[in-house]
Amino acid sequence: MPDMLVKLYGLPDRYAQMKKIERLGILVRRPNPWEKAALLDWVREHFGCTWPAECETAFAANPPSCFIAVQNDSLIGFACHDCTRRNFFGPTGVAEKARGKGVGLALLLSCLYAMRDDG
16 A cells, blocks of 8 residues: 655644534543553554554653544544654554544544644
8 A cells, every 4th residue: 555645734624523523522632641551452452462562652752642532431542643653644543333423534633733733
């Protein structure tokens, strides 16, 4: 699969997507440092044993170079950037039960805007 180049200066509006998922009770935010272990366990449980190592590198940055999606105090998705390499997006994943609601798009846009803001 070829790499995709994204024009970070021409991103779609993220606020409409955030409002859409907020109406479903879903919040996208950066994880707190004390949530690292729980996030890595969740990623391992839902997506296997290779992504947690990549996800862990997100916590080397301050703030972490990842975002999480939370609904009813439960983790339902995550997305990382600048983990594999600088200016790379991923890994990312949404729990099966939460798919089709726009969570993945909200996580993607959060990461792309963060990458743009970081230069």
